Amino acid sequence: MRKLSFEFNTRIDFSNPVKEHSFLLRCIPMSLPQQRLLRFRLNAEPLETMGSFSTDSFGNSTYSGRIGAEHTSFSYGITGILERDDSCFIPKQPAPFYRYPSFLTHPSAELITFANEISHMSTDLETAGAIADAVFGHFEYVPGSTSTATTAAQAFSLKKGVCQDYAHVFITVARLLNIPARYVCGLPLGDGSSHAWAEIWHDGRWYGFDPTRDRTADEGYIKLSVGRDFNDCSIERGHFLGACQQHQTSFMKVMEQ
C-alpha cells in the first residue's frame, strides 16, 4: 500500500476572447478498491454556476460546466491524497467492449502482422509484458510527431509518437491477441505532465502496463480515467465560440506520503 499526494493544474490561454464555453473534465481520480480517494479539492475558473458531477459509462468521475460570458483563459486543477493498494480488488468480468477495436484502435494489416509476431507466453500477463517490450522497441519517443487524433495504425507506421500512441498500439495488439485491454489517463509518481498507459484484464482484475517506459504501472500510478481509447477518457474536452489560438500549460506532481 502506498499513500500518495497529488497535484494537477492546467491553464488554457485564448489569444482572443471566447464565449459559450462548455467543458467536460475527467481529472478526478477514479474511486476504486485499489485507489481510495481520501480527500481532494477541485477548482475551475472562471465559473458562472456550480457545474455538475457525474459518472460516465466507463466508470470515470466527470465534472462538466459552461461559461457563457467572454473570457480569455480557463484553468482547472485538483489536489488531494489517496491510497493505492493493488492487493484490494473485487474480481469481476471486464466490460465486453474492451475486447473489440475502437475508433482509434482499429488494426491495420501492418499491426496484425506485428501482433502475430509476438510470442504467446503461458499467461496473458506475460504476453502483455512481451507486447510492452515490442511496442517500446518499435517506437521512438518524439513529442509533437503525432496529435490526439492520431490512430494506432497511423502512429505505428510512423514509428514515432508519445505516450498516447504507445498505449493505443499496445491496446490494439493486446485485443488482437484476445486479451481485453483499455486506455488509462493518469498521473505517475514524480512531476511533469500527465501520462497515458494501458491495462490488460487477467484473472479477474486489471493490470497496468506502461509501454512508453517499458514497465508495469504499479501503485505509483494514479488513474484519472479509463476507456477504450483516448477519445473515451480525455482529461479535458471543451467547445466554445470564438476564433483564437489556444496555448495550454499543464503541471502535475505526485509524491509519496
Add this chain to the structure above:
Amino acid sequence: MDDLLIHKEEINMQMARYGVKFGIYKNGTFKERLFPYDPIPRVISSSDFSLLERGLAQRVDALNMFLTDIYSDKKIIKDNVVPAEFVYRSPGYLAQCEGFTPPKSIYSHISGIDLVLGKDQTWYILEDNLRVPSGASYPLIARSLSRRCSPETFRRNDVMDNRNYGNMLKEVMDNVNTGGINVIFTPGRYNAAYFEHSYLAEQSSAVLAEASDLFVENDYLYYRGNHGTVRVGAIYRRISDEYLDPLCFYPDSLIGIPNLMEAYRAGNVAIINAPGNGVADDKGIYYFVPKIIRYYLDEEPILMNAPTFLPFYEEDMKYTLSNITRLVIKDVAEAGGYGVVFGSELTEEQLDNLKEKIKAEPRRFISQEVIDFQDLPVIDGKTTVMRKADLRAFVLSGSNTRVWPSGLTRFSRNPNSFVVNSSQGGGFKDTWIMFQ
C-alpha cells in the same frame, strides 16, 4: 380516383411551392431536388393493415427490449442468442450509452420499417430504421394537398385519415418528456430532410431549433427563444448520433450540443430516438430479429424477414458462395441503398472478387434471396408503367406502440431496379389504408 390523376401536375407544383424537397449529396456537393409524387395511391386493405399493425408493433417492442438489454444486462448475449461479435463490432453500438436506460425504456420512439409485398401476397420486412427514419412528411403533405385538389375522392373512398401524424408524434414526445418544452432539433437547411423537420415541428406543435438555439447547463437542456430561456424536456433530434454532442462523440461536430449526453444521462431530457439505436438496425442484427422476438416476447414473429444468410456461420457461407448469382449481397456497414449488390448483375471476375471479400470478412456481409415483389402502377406521361415499390411504415412508441395508418411508398425510377431508396432517385406515392 381519376380526379386525383388529373391533378398530378398541380399537386407536384404545389409541393414545389411549399418546398417539399429532398436533398442529396452527389460527388461531394449538396443538391436539392423535388421528390416526385405519383398520384396513384398504394391501397392497403384493412385486414392487411391489421396484420401489419400487429406484426410491426411486435417487432418494434422486441427491438426496444433488445436495446434496453444490450445497454444493461446483456442477457441475450449471455444466453447465446445473439453473438457478441455482432453487437460490439456494429458501428451503431455506442459504449457511451452503457449503463443508462432512457425514460420508460423506449429507445426507438419513431421507427421506420421498410417492407415489400411479394408476388405471393406475403409482406416481408426488408430493413429496420431505428435511428432517424425520415419520410413521414411526404405522404402527409401529399394527402393534404390531394384533399384540397380533389375532396370528392376522399368522400367516395373509405380511406383512413392520416393527418393525425403530428398528434401521434406529440404524444410520443409528451410521453417521455422530463419537464419542459418539446423541440425538433435540425442541423439546418443543408440537410436532406430540412423540409420535413420544419413541417413536423408545425404539425406536432414543437419548437424547431438549431444548435445555436440550445445549450446545456448544470445537466439541463435549455432553448434560447425570443421570449426568454426555457427548459427542454424532450428533443426529437434529426442529426445522427456521432454529431449529437462534440464533448462525447466526434469532437469536431459543429452541429451538436455540447454536454447534451450529460443532461441525458442525468435523466433530465429525453432524446428521440435514443442514441445507440444503430446496434439494433444493423443489417447483421436484422438476421437475428425473429430470434429476438421469440427471446423477449415468447411469441412467433407475425411478419417475416426476407430469407437471409449470415456467412459468419459456416453453413450460410457455403450456401452464399454456391448460390451467389441469384442472391443479393449487402455490406452491413452501409446504408441508404449503398453497398447492395445483386449477384446476377456481376461479371465472373466481379463475382470472384466478391467471394474473396466475403471469405476474408464474413462478419461484414449478409446475403438474401431476391424477393420477387409486386410492381405498382406509376403514371409516366400519358401512360401507366409498372415499377418496383416498397413501403416504409412508421411505428410510434408512446404510451402504446402504434402504426401510423399511412406510410411512405417509394418506387424506383428505373424499370429494372429493385433499389427504391430515395437517396437513389425514384419517387413516392401516398399510402391509403382502407376502412374495409
